[in-house]
Amino acid sequence: MAGLIEPRTLKGFRDYLPAPMMARERLIETAKSVYRSYGFSPIDTPALEYAEILVGKGSDETDKQLFRFTDNGGRDVALRFDLTVPLARFSAQHHHELGLPLKRYHIGSVWRGETPQAGRYREFMQCDFDTIGTESNASDIETLLVIHDLMSKIGFERFTIRVNNRLVLNGLLEQQGLTEKSVGVLRAIDKLAKIGRGGVIEEMTSKVGTTQQQAERVLDLVGLTGTPSEILNQLETMFVGNEVGSTGTARLKELFEACAKAGIPSGRIELDLTIARGLDYYTGTIYETFLADKREIGSVCSGGRYDNLAGLFTKDRLPGVGASLGLDRLLAAMELLGMVETASTPAEILITQFDAPRLGDYLRLSRLLREAGFRVEVYPEATKLGKQLKYADKKGHKLAIIAGENEFNAGVWQIKNLRVQGQPLTMSEAHLVAELRKLLG
């Protein structure tokens, strides 16, 4: 046959096979339930927006990475590259009808036309949650609690949420007379872990245009060590008379104290003055979450406070705070850490089809078991039993139910536990559900 079209996917885009897709859906379910447990409501927005809504609202980089084109009606449109800018538009448009504060979560795909690398794709999913319309530090603290619960509900024990506050950084920059160059300086500081002290100084002096002395001084301050409270005490002293720095310090102090009282294990939250976040719109608290066992993969949940989210869309001032779970990156880490189950079926029970004329009985049982809350699949063909069991084994069903003439005559069902070796159980239908519950525990 000539003229076959080669099946292929676009650069940076990919298919999801059942096993990873099930892990992905589980992750999304977990995220939703945590968000809902704090009272965040779901919303959605269109994937495609007028380009003017998206252009220039992120960084220069995001403009370059936009998937942008003219639609059939001649409109200049683009795919969203994050969920925050759509949220800004959404808030400006709807906050009057919804009221403030607005707590929303938003799970959806975003697109960036950047060069793909491991764990970085042109289409990926974000799971954002934000609190709009309040400047209260309580929301900053709650955001951190949500991140913490999210990570532990997903199943991570060894992770740290690094916290900082832009006001502290701004205070430092103000004292060094670097306010004008803050974006470049912060971007350089953000790279400290990656390129080292010398690299950061080099970048600051050559690219950003600070003096050697300014660069060193900034790094000294940012590199303060000790427990959070020790560092905060030093900052407090340093910022006497500096309002911006003092406010940032006070907010961080309240955050650490409240988290301790709320029962977050110490050590899971770190004060790290070097995290700056590249995004220009953050103005207060900043969060980054690292997996202790997969630090190199980068932050899996990041966010922060922005005090004027929708300034480009409305004169109403809409401060907010929130964070975004990097679903695909997290999933890649979980795969590497062996946290993803290998089963490729959601069904826990396979009913084999032994006697084709008994199809009705198999289907009746399957409905009865589904009614009882089990996920049940009936094998579609009455082929050799060995083949059906092999299928169950491969797909990851936990139990198989078998019945042929012998069983039907005796009025029983046979249960085979595929996770262990051994003799199958046989029992009447009356006892079946209870036994299955026990086996699937």
Added chain:
RNA sequence: GUGGCUAUAGCUCAGUUGGUUAGAGCGCCAGAUUGUGGUUCUGGAUGUCGCCGGUUCAAAUCCGGUUAGCCACCCCA
């Protein structure tokens, strides 16, 4: 967007200085076992060597282009 590395069976890869019909392991299919999986044994199928073009008597092998993956820069989830 810039630079580097890579591309051989469904998957992971081998293929010696270009030389006849391109290999292995795993997986897949069938049988041993016509009522019982994951172990074992036996047999079997599968490739225009990513794609296009060039050099050559001869290309999986060399050259150019292209597409995709990976890595670095940049940025970020």
